[in-house]
Amino acid sequence: MMHLPHALLPLLFMTGLGGALFSSSILAGATALLAIAGITLIFRKSLNQSGWVVPKELRLMHFAFWFFVLVSFCSWALEGFTYEGGKNLGTHARLILFWPLIIALTYSGIRARGIFTGLALISASVIIVFLMALAARSGAWDKLLNTRFGGGINPISFGNIALLGGMLTVTGGLFFVRSKRPLPATLMCIVGVTAVIVSMFSETRSNLVALPALLLLLLPLISRKLRIAGAIAILVIVVATIANSDRMSRSVEHLLEGGKLDTSMDVRIEVWGLAWDLFLESPLTGSGLGGYTRGVEEAVTAGEVPRKIGDCCTGHAHNDFLNNAATSGIPGILSWAFLIFIPLSVFSRHIFNKHAPTAHIAVAGSMVATGYLVYGLTEATFDRSLFLTFYLLVMAGLASALFTELRASCYRERKVRVSATVIAKNEEDHIADCLQSARLVADEIIVLDSGSSDRTAEIARQYADIVEVTDWPGFGIQKQRALEKATGDWVLSLDADERITPELAREINHHLADPDADAYKLPWAVTIYGKRLDFGRSGRAPLRLFRREGVRFSDALVHERILIPEGRKIRTLRGRLTHYTHRDFGHSLEKSAKYAWLGSQEKHRRGKKTRTMIYPTLRGLMTFIQVYFIRFGFLDGAVGYLTAVTYAQVTFNKYAGLWTLGRPTQDNRNTE
Missing domain, CATH: 3.90.550.10 (Spore Coat Polysaccharide Biosynthesis Protein SpsA; Chain A)
Structure with a gap:
């Protein structure tokens, strides 16, 4: 059987990242080829044969990605499979490629060095795009800097991805510093910082909000003695950046002088209000994937909002939370929250890991989730194909490398008895x-x-x-x-x-x-x-x-x-x-009854009481909800459901048993 060459898969990953700002087609093509390789490996069971055990955290992240797509599909179906909704679903559907990407990149064995090399290509592409634009203007800085620089694409998309790429590259530079590799460390830090500076030429205000959050995530990677100095340096950098941003300065001046925001923020606030009203009309299901667009068009036609809103903001609500709330209701809010906060929780718990590669990858993954959280305050990032595909590929690469490094991080022998x-x-x-x-x-x-x-x-x-x-x-x-x-x-x-x-x-x-x-x-x-x-x-x-x-x-x-x-x-x-909790279902019933009764006796011994059967019923129901929903037991399929029901039954029996122990027995009744 022909095997996929390991080296080809990281090359595709790096090509996708490095080419993202040149053409979204390069990013999409590399992602698709990696996913096809992953699907092939899934059918061949290549990782299973090598003894790979699926980390449960990866399963949880996989759920976050496909749940977002599932909610989008349901919203599209409920609105009647409209054309506009179908376009949005086509963008969202890319997220189902997360698992094939994980398989492909895990199979490749990509680790911290490869991941950070790939991420550095984002910064390199930012610099190349900037230099090409400068050359096209015959080196005229004033012409270039008098406009919002976008490298040939939307300035917001360029600025956000350039900032994130630059900060991820700096994180990689710090990794190579810790690995005592001065040449790549120096190159990455220079390239990363340059990309961050170039990103500010886009005059994207969300960059200025994201910058301090991303910089703060670097603090765990430096020694404790330097963290206070680092925090002060971050404050100085942020203040200086805001002061040198003409667009932000004008916004602040307008706010201080007349108590008003600039036009673009006024438009956003009005759009957010429309999205919130759509959510309130249908909080359980939303208005459908194309419902926001229809709502804006109807409001413009009725004269309820200015025409300029119809010209600029019919595609999405310029806010991830409100956009998903308007189109998919409460399930949409949940799907967006899972997509951001589940990866954030997976990565952030390893930020202080003593294993350097693990800690730096964890910081990088936390940066991506944090960056998209902040960008999503003023943009619907997951409705833009470039933003969404970039998030998909970077998250898959970082997650794969994280768990590869975690497996490699345990190598010492114990010294205690x-x-x-x-x-x-x-x-x-x-x-x-x-x-x-x-x-x-x-x-x-x-x-x-x-x-x-x-x-x-x-x-x-x-x-x-x-x-x-x-x-x-x-x-x-x-x-x-x-x-x-x-x-x-x-x-x-x-x-x-x-x-x-x-x-x-x-x-x-x-x-x-x-x-x-x-x-x-x-x-x-x-x-x-x-x-x-x-x-x-x-x-x-x-x-x-x-x-x-x-x-x-x-x-x-x-x-x-x-x-x-x-x-x-x-x-x-x-x-x-x-x-291995039990041998078979019969043993499960026997063991569950035993534990429930022992629990009843233990609570009775401690003086606990329950006076009605309502309490055992509610406790049993709460146990099922906790095990099956709150702890994601539904991801374990039919066995997960059976387990949740079994534990709910044990809880009910325990408190029902306690109720019986508080009742008079036949022996102590007065009988005729």
Whole structure:
């Protein structure tokens, strides 16, 4: 079978970015070719065969992109598949290429160096376009600077992308500084700063709003001692930039002198009002993808708004939030928010990562999301094909490189002694795999068996250092017993149906080479019916790894807690703790009933009460909403739905059981 050359894919990525400001067709063509390569790799299952495990964060970002397209399609369908709406959908539909792009770029193995080289080509193209324009005017600076420079395209689009490209290039320059590669570091910083300066010739006011936000994102990449000086420098740069912007200066003068905004802002405010009125008319569905255009045309015809609005602003509402609200209602607002804030949350959590490539990519990804958030205040960026395709390709490249770097960032060996503790009963199907996985990070393994009637204890003795058979006093007390037998500096507390994945093992060993916390939470990956769940109940990250000194377990019968001394730092790792919750549906029902009843007894022991059956019903419903919707359990398909219903049932049974415990029993009634 013929394989795609790895080097070709990064080349396409760089071509798309470098050619974006020369021609949007270059950007679109490179994106399409990369997507075709990704689709081919998906059908061949090339990444699966290499053992690639899909990060749940990428699945979440994928949801954000296709949800935006889905909402747009529904809006188009509800308005009757109009021509105007179809054009907008054609632009939005490009976002469904996100996953093929992720596959192609992950397959290529592109990392920080390749990503920042590609991003630097954006700045290089900005400079080339500017020099070409200057040469066309025979070097006449005054002619060039007396107009809003747009490099042959819309000045707003040029200015926004040039600013973002310049700041991303500076971020790459700082990465090469940290990598001790002075030549590329110097070149990137010079090219990046030059591109930022050129972007200001577009006289785009949103650039002046975005600039301080983008500059502030650079602060985590410099030493703490320099951050105050850096913040002062940012303030000086922003003030100087605004002072040298003729367009912004005139706007401020008009505002101070007459209390009025300039004409372009007046138009925008009027357009925003129209969009908001359209939203209020149909908040649940919006007016349709072409509804805003029809609304403006009707308002102009009726004389409700000036003719100039019809000449300039029929395509979109010059604001992402309001444009999506007007055309798609509340679902449109959600789709826009997901498209901006889900990537922002994925990248921003790694900004302070000690691994330099990861931290710099995280800053770059946060810049893109932040830039589009700010640009979207005065433009409908996702209704412009250049803006949307640029966002799609850059986000795919940065996300792919981020998780490639994260996998490469865990390489150190732990320097502390770790004891793994496991409690078990009738777990012969699980115990061997559990203990073998624990050995990846543990020097000592302790198993307490609560009187199993199968071969659990016998199998455990093949892998564990200490195996004891005891009575069953409840989860909390039993885990405390196991903890008291541990001798390691750190303790890993596992259940028999849990596994430490190789990726998590590398991460644990890496962190324990120089611990940056006193305890770590390990995110669950519930695995049932042949499917790994990434969301819903898997959204939880139980505390499992901690310094032994001063720690104990609560004495709860079920849902015990690890009691960490006050003041100790707790962090959450990325790697997944695989959790095989039950063998089959029958076992699920049995286990759920057991846990629900133990939970009822525990709450009753603590004096809790529920007086009506309304409360158990509401709690069950709230659990379903939390697991299935708030924690995105619906992304796990049919198994995710079944899991949400199961947990809702457990919650209902727990509080219903508590209600029965507060009722008089047959034995204490007065009977005739």
